[in-house]
Amino acid sequence: MATHLDLEEQEQLDQLKHFWRQWGNFIVWTLVIVLGAFAAYNGWNMYQRSQAAKASVLFDELDRAAQAGDVEKAARVFSDMKEHYGRTAFAEQAGLLAAKLQADKGKADDARAALEWVAANAVEDEYRVVAKLRLAGMLLDQKKYDDALGQLPADAGKAFEGLVADRRGDILQAQGKKDEAKAAYQQAWKAMDPAAEYRRLVEAKLTALGAAPVEAAVGAAK
16 A cells, blocks of 8 residues: 555656746746846835935925025926926926926026926826916917917817816917907817816907807807
């Protein structure tokens, strides 16, 4: 009986050795790849969290500079953020904040450069679209109408459709293209939530052009 068991165990051992010779390297390398990928994933997440934490400290510093109206310090901090933490959302927010401060302080060129950086480097689409809308507004104020139209994003998404159309209407109206401006404002009005306060502003623009939205006109008549 013992001999029979020994033979059966030996046969199983031989099968295991054969299996390992055939598949051992594959199993080992698969484990190495899987464990390496897991370690890399964890390492990347830790790095991202570390970068975000450091960027948040600089953003707070920039925010304090903006509240104090210190445009030079804000610019320096934003420059550091671009260099070291340019792939974080904090850098995108910092660019928008720095641009606003610079524009308020009459540094239009610096503000435009900050917005252009956000528009070109933003990881999140929302910040990219906001930067482009603000750029278009700056160029409109400078009467650079074609450049302003060129900044309007074609792929802004539904959430920004109304704002983009409204800004297009402002530019077209400034160019004296009233019919095209009406069409843009109508698109903006239809795209916006009826409860949005901004929609009333678009409605006022349409009314001033003699093209009050039908719903608004009926409401006024009642």
